[in-house]
Amino acid sequence: MILLHTCCAPCALPIIEYLLGKKDITLYFYNPNIYPEEEYQKRLKEVEKISKIYNLKLIIGEYEHDKWLAYLKKSLPRPLASYPENDERCLSCFRFRLDKSAKFAKDNNFNEFTTTLSVNRFKDTKFMDNYGQKIAKEYGLHYMVLNLEPYQAHEKEKELVKKYNLYSQRYCGCEFSN
Numbered sequence: 145m146i147l148l149h150t151c152c153a154p155c156a157l158p159i160i161e162y163l164l165g166k167k168d169i170t171l172y173f174y175n176p177n178i179y180p181e182e183e184y185q186k187r188l189k190e191v192e193k194i195s196k197i198y199n200l201k202l203i204i205g206e207y208e209h210d211k212w213l214a215y216l217k218k219s220l221p222r223p224l225a226s227y228p229e230n231d232e233r234c235l236s237c238f239r240f241r242l243d244k245s246a247k248f249a250k251d252n253n254f255n256e257f258t259t260t261l262s263v264n265r266f267k268d269t270k271f272m273d274n275y276g277q278k279i280a281k282e283y284g285l286h287y288m289v290l291n292l293e294p295y296q297a298h299e300k301e302k303e304l305v306k307k308y309n310l311y312s313q314r315y316c317g318c319e320f321s322n
């Protein structure tokens with residue numbers, strides 16, 4: 145049983161296709177970073193769509209944007225808007241979502257988890273995998289490193305987004321995204 149932290153439907157598609165038949169997948173939508181809430185609902189709707197297409201269980205975490213903001217402000221010395229994308233602000237954002245995913249996995253009897261963020265070619269995937277493994281160890285879980293060659297995953301993603309006519313966002317997620 146694997147808990148797949150799902151940042152959005154497009155990123156999840158190639159991973160679901162890769163894991164189908166190999167793992168019992170549950171999608172976990174926990175992304176309080178997304179702003180504004182209308183955008184959050186829009187991305188969630190697309191994840192609900194793919195959970196139906198692939199007949200996968202979907203768990204929806206809380207939309208606690210204020211908590212996310214407070215965590216980032218506490219973790220970082222400078223104003224959040226002053227960090228470029230893929231810098232310390234984003235690493236804190238990943239940590240926040242991965243911590244919650246690992247805790248959810250542990251509390252709900254999953255033995256394994258991973259995240260769709262780890263195959264995103266615009267993200268620090270090495271950080272994600274290292275941190276995922278570290279937190280998994282703390283919780284007595286296994287973190288799955290997804291060995292999807294990024295370019296192929298991207299091609300597959302484009303193909304499937306088109307096939308299922310899904311919304312594909314143009315910015316990362318929060319109010320500080322470019």
Ligand code: SF4
Nearest residue numbers: 177234237316317318
């Ligand atoms: S730009 Fe994206 S990864 Fe970075 S803090 Fe905002 S939502 Fe999180």
